[in-house]
Amino acid sequence: MSTIHYKLVFAVFFSIAWLFQSSFAQGTLQQLLNNGPNAKRINIVFLSEGYTAKQLPQFITDATNNLNSFLNTPPNSGYKSFFNAFAISVASTDSGSDHPSRSIFRNTYFNSTYDTYNIARLITINSAGSNNAYTLLQNLIPEYDIVIMIVNDTEYGGSGGGIAITSVNSSALEIVTHELGHSFAGLGDEYSDAYPGYPDIEEPNTTKETVPDKIKWKSWIVKTTPIPTPKTAQYGSVVGLFEGAHYHTTGWYRPKLSCKMLSLGVPFCEVCSETFVTSYYKFLRPIESFSPISPEIFLSDTQSVILSIIHLNPTGKSIEVEWFVDGIRRNGENESTFKIVAKDFGIGQHTAYCIVRDTTLLVRNDPSTLLRDSVLWNISVSNASDVLTDHLDKIPNHFFLEQNFPNPFNPATTIAFNLPISSFVTLTVYDMMGREIEILIAQEMSPGRFTQQWNASKLSGGIYICELRSGSYKQTIKLALIK
Numbered sequence: 001m002s003t004i005h006y007k008l009v010f011a012v013f014f015s016i017a018w019l020f021q022s023s024f025a026q027g028t029l030q031q032l033l034n035n036g037p038n039a040k041r042i043n044i045v046f047l048s049e050g051y052t053a054k055q056l057p058q059f060i061t062d063a064t065n066n067l068n069s070f071l072n073t074p075p076n077s078g079y080k081s082f083f084n085a086f087a088i089s090v091a092s093t094d095s096g097s098d099h100p101s102r103s104i105f106r107n108t109y110f111n112s113t114y115d116t117y118n119i120a121r122l123i124t125i126n127s128a129g130s131n132n133a134y135t136l137l138q139n140l141i142p143e144y145d146i147v148i149m150i151v152n153d154t155e156y157g158g159s160g161g162g163i164a165i166t167s168v169n170s171s172a173l174e175i176v177t178h179e180l181g182h183s184f185a186g187l188g189d190e191y192s193d194a195y196p197g198y199p200d201i202e203e204p205n206t207t208k209e210t211v212p213d214k215i216k217w218k219s220w221i222v223k224t225t226p227i228p229t230p231k232t233a234q235y236g237s238v239v240g241l242f243e244g245a246h247y248h249t250t251g252w253y254r255p256k257l258s259c260k261m262l263s264l265g266v267p268f269c270e271v272c273s274e275t276f277v278t279s280y281y282k283f284l285r286p287i288e289s290f291s292p293i294s295p296e297i298f299l300s301d302t303q304s305v306i307l308s309i310i311h312l313n314p315t316g317k318s319i320e321v322e323w324f325v326d327g328i329r330r331n332g333e334n335e336s337t338f339k340i341v342a343k344d345f346g347i348g349q350h351t352a353y354c355i356v357r358d359t360t361l362l363v364r365n366d367p368s369t370l371l372r373d374s375v376l377w378n379i380s381v382s383n384a385s386d387v388l389t390d391h392l393d394k395i396p397n398h399f400f401l402e403q404n405f406p407n408p409f410n411p412a413t414t415i416a417f418n419l420p421i422s423s424f425v426t427l428t429v430y431d432m433m434g435r436e437i438e439i440l441i442a443q444e445m446s447p448g449r450f451t452q453q454w455n456a457s458k459l460s461g462g463i464y465i466c467e468l469r470s471g472s473y474k475q476t477i478k479l480a481l482i483k
């Protein structure tokens with residue numbers, strides 16, 4: 001009896017273990033392109049649909065070809081270093097995809113189908129397929145930004161949306177780039193084939209506006225170009241207002257006679273290229289990181305500090321870096337670093353400011369200043385001799401709380417202050433939230449200059465506030481604990 005019982009438990013345990021193993025085994029992540037940490041790159045993820053286990057190596061080849069096609073298409077070609085790319089391989093039972101119009105149905109992992117809304121080339125997945133996709137993404141690469149599902153079917157087709165879908169048709173590589181115009185850059189279709197029920201909402205590259213001054217891409221149109229623009233070879237290479245866009249032959253307009261959002265085999269137009277570039281910067285800020293991390297820097301007048309930034313690097317060398325100290329542009333400094341020598345700036349409060357801009361000619365409209373980024377440091381310079389020299393023999397003529405020294409510090413620092421009269425004095429440390437951390441002094445004191453040690457070995461790194469109070473007199477300084 002007991003033997004049978006154990007066997008049963010054993011069998012149940014094994015079947016659960018097997019199930020877990022199989023669910024973890026579903027979906028294998030492989031990195032195709034590594035340009036930096038995922039948090040600081042736009043992460044493209046390819047998903048395999050309609051590939052049997054034996055066909056999965058072909059999926060990696062297809063994903064790599066898709067990736068190269070997208071990244072080699074201008075304007076992406078100038079911004080390749082902004083991207084990372086991954087492939088999630090997951091096997092389907094059958095190869096290919098559904099074609100309901102021909103009664104072809106295949107058992108595939110994401111349950112994709114052609115013939116959506118009776119449009120032969122429109123490939124979509126249902127909500128179950130979409131759930132499968134997002135579960136894999138969450139488990140394997142939650143930092144995903146762009147998702148492309150490659151359907152292992154040679155028939156022409158695809159769709160945009162949160163998950164862009166493409167097939168392995170010979171035109172597929174270009175279709176992916178077109179679909180990412182929708183799902184990544186938010187562009188509209190510039191062709192006029194009817195799409196019943198599609199919302200008549202303007203995209204960056206489609207408009208109903210015909211008043212020249214109100215056209216959103218007017219900065220790309222020269223004054224001599226007629227509005228609307230005749231669809232003739234004479235205007236084949238300029239930006240204007242060409243009728244036919246957003247699934248309408250009349251009343252809707254596009255920026256250029258030809259564009260990849262209209263037809264394959266041609267480049268993106270100026271307006272679509274501009275939208276791609278501003279879209280990169282919706283994901284990534286031009287300044288990737290900077291040092292020191294703290295916006296508050298404390299120096300004695302014998303010290304110096306090197307400020308540095310790391311910025312994104314488009315291939316066109318279009319990034320411009322500017323450094324300002326106390327609002328004045330400083331020339332002759334290395335682009336990514338700037339040395340602050342305290343004695344050159346003098347005792348007191350100063351600011352250092354770094355501005356990074358992508359000055360690419362591909363962008364003329366950037367109302368949200370996405371292509372510009374900045375970092376500001378507040379620099380307090382104090383007199384080292386004041387801090388280090390004892391003046392106990394002198395009665396000061398005013399209250400004064402000096403900048404602590406050293407600062408930043410770890411774990412101990414010295415705080416000095418002057419008292420011109422006898423009074424009840426408190427010296428208290430608070431955190432940045434205003435919570436009291438430690439009372440260093442709370443007593444009657446005679447006039448003079450005093451120093452107080454503070455050991456912060458038990459506290460975590462960050463900025464702390466030290467406040468001196470005596471009667472109605474109050475002064476604070478910032479203490480930077482580095483851990």
Ligand SMILES: [Zn+2]
Binds near residue numbers: 255259260262271
């Ligand atoms: Zn376009």
